[in-house]
Amino acid sequence: MAYKIVAKKLNSLTPYEIDDDRKKQIVSELFLQVEDRWETEPAEKDIELFTLKELEAAAANIKCGKAPGPDQIPPEAVKIMAECLPNWILAVMNNLLEKQEFPNKWKEARVVLIPKSGKLQSSVNSSRPLCMLNVLSKLLEILIKNRLQEELGGKGGLHPNQYSYQKGKSTIQAIEGVIETVRDYKCKWTQRKMLLRVASAYKTVSAVALQIITGTIPIDVLVKERAYAHYHRQEETREVKERARDNSLIAWQQRWESETVKAQWTKRLIPIITQWINDECMYCGEEDTAEHTIFKCSRWRENRDSAYHELGRELTPETLVMTMITSDTAWKTTFNMIKTIMSAKEKEEMARQERERREN
Numbered sequence: 001m002a003y004k005i006v007a008k009k010l011n012s013l014t015p016y017e018i019d020d021d022r023k024k025q026i027v028s029e030l031f032l033q034v035e036d037r038w039e040t041e042p043a044e045k046d047i048e049l050f051t052l053k054e055l056e057a058a059a060a061n062i063k064c065g066k067a068p069g070p071d072q073i074p075p076e077a078v079k080i081m082a083e084c085l086p087n088w089i090l091a092v093m094n095n096l097l098e099k100q101e102f103p104n105k106w107k108e109a110r111v112v113l114i115p116k117s118g119k120l121q122s123s124v125n126s127s128r129p130l131c132m133l134n135v136l137s138k139l140l141e142i143l144i145k146n147r148l149q150e151e152l153g154g155k156g157g158l159h160p161n162q163y164s165y166q167k168g169k170s171t172i173q174a175i176e177g178v179i180e181t182v183r184d185y186k187c188k189w190t191q192r193k194m195l196l197r198v199a200s201a202y203k204t205v206s207a208v209a210l211q212i213i214t215g216t217i218p219i220d221v222l223v224k225e226r227a228y229a230h231y232h233r234q235e236e237t238r239e240v241k242e243r244a245r246d247n248s249l250i251a252w253q254q255r256w257e258s259e260t261v262k263a264q265w266t267k268r269l270i271p272i273i274t275q276w277i278n279d280e281c282m283y284c285g286e287e288d289t290a291e292h293t294i295f296k297c298s299r300w301r302e303n304r305d306s307a308y309h310e311l312g313r314e315l316t317p318e319t320l321v322m323t324m325i326t327s328d329t330a331w332k333t334t335f336n337m338i339k340t341i342m343s344a345k346e347k348e349e350m351a352r353q354e355r356e357r358r359e360n
């Protein structure tokens with residue numbers, strides 16, 4: 001069965017025939033000639049020769065079952081050589097190391113052009129080149145690479161932003177990192193712009209202060225909060241949301257405490273964020289919103305009832321505006337109800353804060 005599938009695939013491929021000139025042209029376009037800019041300088045200190053242990057480790061890294069390079073020596077043969085004649089191979093490698101040479105012959109590769117399906121054969125992009133290097137050259141490469149890694153590891157390793165030639169790191173991760181940074185910056189900028197308007201603040205007020213004053217969680221903390229809720233979406237929603245919000249407030253408070261440059265004046269006024277942004281209704285503990293205050297909170301039931309008697313209908317967010325514009329009296333009744341509630345609430349809130357201050 002497997003044989004049939006493969007045979008069918010191979011038969012369906014159009015024969016790949018191009019003349020030698022075209023091959024040369026494709027290869028020269030795929031592999032741009034670069035000037036050899038490397039100049040070997042004498043080593044600053046004596047180079048320690050490769051040891052048998054290093055050779056053993058490098059040979060173990062050679063993969064079997066791969067096609068050989070131009071010298072036609074298969075990887076299996078190199079492995080056996082390293083095992084049976086280690087001193088001989090080690091002498092060759094150390095000779096090259098001491099001379100600081102990498103043989104030109106070992107830089108040559110056997111190139112096979114694999115046609116990409118659906119592409120015109122005439123274009124350079126129609127082929128995917130496969131390069132087979134001499135396995136002995138790979139052995140020297142691995143020996144040097146291991147040395148470099150050890151050297152770098154001893155000096156604290158590579159920079160975390162080094163992505164290429166790094167195990168477990170990819171270009172995609174690097175790109176994601178860049179996008180993340182830009183998005184983060186853009187979000188922060190947008191939030192600041194928005195908060196400047198909300199707080200009607202002067203344009204030099206820092207974002208940190210604006211977030212505190214308006215009780216707006218910093219955007220990056222909020223993003224993490226949403227992500228947390230998303231990852232735990234299988235659990236009970238309300239509980240997850242509360243936990244996520246608690247985490248955000250803790251993170252925000254910690255950040256506020258460690259802020260030593262910006263918004264120092266605001267910090268003296270509002271040292272504890274939760275006391276400032278407390279969003280629980282002080283009468284019933286429900287979430288304190290405009291809707292809650294005007295239409296739901298039991299503290300203002302009397303005000304609502306008397307407005308109901310005067311208007312002859314119940315107020316809801318949906319009917320509020322329509323009711324207000326029906327007549328002058330209706331406008332005044334509604335307006336007065338809201339105004340009375342708001343000023344009473346503000347007064348009581350001030351008194352509550354004063355009490356709290358005295359208690360502490």
Ligand SMILES: [Zn+2]
Nearest residue numbers: 281283284297
């Ligand atoms: Zn309430």
